[in-house]
Amino acid sequence: MKPASQYLDRGRDFGLLVVRIVIGLTFVYYGWTKIMAGSLKWEGVGSAVGVFGLTEGHVYWGLAAAIVEFLGGIALVFGFFVRPAAFLLFFVMVVATVLKARGLDFSAGDSVSEVFYPASMAAVMVMLLFSGGGRLSAGGRGKKTSTVDPKQSA
Secondary structure, rough: OOHHHHHHOOOOOHHHHHHHHHHHHHHHHHHOOOOOOOOHHHHHHHHHHHHOOOOOOOOHHHHHHHHHHHHHHHHHHHHOOOOHHHHHHHHHHHHHHHHHHOHHHHHOOOOOOHHHHHHHHHHHHHHHHHHOOOOOOOOOOOOOOOOOOOOHHH
């Protein structure tokens, strides 16, 4: 009798596809809304780099973050350049996580849940950075990523 994990391994690429599409569409949506919001929004988003001591170019940093979110999301959805997209999106989410964490004021009733979204997205980007897009991606082109040989497990 084969362990259940062996059957689940055959669905690894499908799981990656679902994660890529859902997370990718999320980034596409948030990136597009930031791009369309204009320079005031870009400056607000870009000011997040101030936590690292960068005091200039906030409009450009904000626009860059919005473009990375939008194009990175598209890359995830279609499975092109998944690892480079995940790498860039990871850094955007790390900046967002640090910004949210530094702004917490528990005495004012702030909740740590504000930090969970960007931190979770950063963790998903680490997973995609190491796993890639899987066989069901445009970049995977059917390459085997699972350790299970379908011929032997049938």
